Amino acid sequence: MPVQKTISPVDGSVYVERTLADADAVELALDSAVVAQKEWRKTTLSEREAICRKAVEYFLNNADEIGLELTWQMGRPIRYTANEIRKGFQERANYMISIAGKALADVEVEEISGFKRFIRRDPLGVVFVVAPWNYPYLTSVNSVIPAIMAGNSVILKHAQQTPLCAERYARAFEYAGLPEGVFQYLHVSHEQVAQIIGDNRIDYVAFTGSVEGGHAVQKAINERFIVGGLELGGKDPAYVRADANLEDAVENLVDGSFFNSGQSCCGIERIYVHRNVYEQFVGAFAELTKTYTLGDPTSGETTLGPMVRTAAAEFAQKQIDEAISQGATALIDTSLFPPHQSGTPYMAPQVLVNVNHSMQIMTEETFAPVVGIMPVENDEEAIRLMNDSQYGLTASIWTADMDAALQIGEQVETGTWFMNRCDYLDPALAWTGVKKSGRGCTLSTIGYEALTRPKSFHLKINA
Template sequence: MTKTIRLISPADGEVYAERTPLTGAEARASVARARAAQPAWAALPLNERIARVQAGITALNAMKDEIVQELAGQMGRPVRYGGEFGGVNDRTAYMAAIAAEALAPTVVEDSDRFQREIRREPVGVVFVVAPWNYPFLTAVNTIVPALIAGNAVVLKHASQTLLAGERLAEALHQGGVPADVFQNVVLDHQTTEELIAERSFGFVNFTGSVKGGQAIERAAAGTFTATGLELGGKDPGYVRADADLDAAVDGLMDGAMFNSGQCCCGIERIYVHESLYDAFVEKSVAWVMAQKLGNPYHADTTMGPMANRRFAEVVRGQIADAVAEGARALIDPAAFPADDGGAYLAPQVLVDVTHDMRVMREESFGPVVGIMPVKDDDEAVALMNDCDYGLTVSVWTADADAAAELGARLETGTVFMNRCDYLDPALCWTGCKDTGRGAALSNLGYLAVTRPKSYHLKKVTK
């Protein structure tokens, strides 16, 4: 008997939704329908595909009131933040605007003797395995360019955000994307891996844990299926001696605590020049104490629960281990009475931390940050690079040249100056080391969901 997937709301611990995953036969039939429908979709003019995708996103925006409530129920984000629509709209608009140029042939020669060019062709069926922390933003990073480029898309959303996939399907179908061209499916891990191993897809995009990415790679081994993997981070911030202290505190602490710390590129460790260290720590504690942990449906709540009780237990364990090893916790959990020992977790700032502690090395993905003093740029670079991950780095300074020079020395996918926790759709979203591989957004995002095909047309016979 197929096991039902149950979505437990972190807001109240109750079952929020239940879905039955497809059987293997049903899943293979879905993929077959997608493969059969894709050529006709690809044959539509580019402008027509763009218009339908944009109409789908417009339809998604019309569901905003319901979706904001559903996000609070599914993964605990406070309703005051209004969902993810700003980023969804910006990324869709940008990827649509650059599509013609990004997908245009590279013409090597067009003469009376030869036509030689490289064209971009859709890979066929794109499989998107989306995460729960930003269930719309992360999904559209691949869905939008994949559809615009002429692919069919099969979406498997995280069990914690089952309704997000359904909303995306409903909206895109309303916009005119055929039902078989975009499909939202509920799958268990075994069926997911079997489909990948059977070379069902032309490209697989996965956002999630390192363990999950390793499972995707094992399933794809020997199939030569292309994969894009964003697998996590332990993103650092660095406050140089010339930084605007108040701006750095506000930016970095928001980067550490927003969405209860459950951001792919959230700030998880901070290095501060020793001349600013004491003031930075004092102001950071004050910033955190001004937050309101509570029911995500309440308008005054700034921090909701973590998406699942077990995620909060990981963070509590990291904090407890760090304190046992000599770290100091500067926030009294009693100041946040909503902390129930379950999914609701008080934010925490740790000092006297070292890189021997799990909280400074392992991904936390929760509302905790460790802060260390450094004497100069060299020490900061060494500590920032002393990590298994490489997604983003945030440098706070008045000197753009210095930030660029530091960036050249940092093992990361994106270098930010005086901001953090942000995706610019005009820039490539990528990472290195255990963060994974691949490229999303920008014109490179179209390269991931297409393949090159060369045309060497000789117009003469001699």
């Protein structure tokens, strides 16, 4: 049987090996999911809530161990990985559990004498979640917990880089007493993913990944009357106005650019700064960037770990070299970061100026610890440049003027518009993208709509 290997970016060793599921195992999982869901949908919301909250408890009880696994699987520094569970995962899971009653309640309509009418939100059936490696718990929890709360069963396929995350979910739900078959995971190939999506027993696909992967998912569902939620790439911009609190903007935008080695779909990849404060901003930004420590992510001193694989670092370096050849200036001396070395996933952060939109570094997703900074003359130029992108996941503005932020935000083509913050998902708000950043929605009460179908009840009362 084919074997899947997870190569750790920490040291290049094989950290995990898993045999891929064969056709019989896939068939059993699909059948089990269908059978289990028919019973699970009959449970009350309070029963589902108790189980899901206990699953969250498992994750919190094991956060440190899970964090260490995550560091070895994808390279994020150990000082941060447990917080993916303790902060974001817990926040999103508990919020989506807490609003399920409201989000799934019957929709009442106007009363008509002699009739009872309402709309009920029925679970779809079997939800197939395809999750990525960069934030493996934060991305998957957006769909897994609300899908189960809505009465669906779930099959999770995690990225080859982070297979242990899928197995952790299974342990958590076993600990919580979830009935067998309601949650399952499969380690499968890309070809098998396409076959599973095409199977009539799958009722919804929640995919997070690349634009290329999104096209593959879309192709797989095209022959069927189902839809998929697609959260894809990003080239997220920030605009620093002349009235911004520069110290706050620099601190948060450096973090938004380089956290997780820039491997975030909603990370900051391009910054536009009003010319009046441009030089001051750029100088402070570069100086703060130099305080990062690139190194072994299992060390508590490290603040910048390796990229997920050498090929990813090489792709980003190619964009940097191309931009420099076209006139860009690199502000960071990579010798300040001794582990930085070609042919490895260890990549120093980089800040580029004298950039423009003829350069791929300002238009194509980089997904690395690299950011380009451009001066702008006014709001209108900033809006034009922010919108000059094939992506639209998040965008941020840094200003003291709320009215200006709202007015500009109305004109920027993005799924989420931030003021004085970035790179954060508020579970009370819809998480969605426009353009090549995808379609559909997770989180918030709106996120439950994709995981259910409306069923109308039109009942005539006999006199």
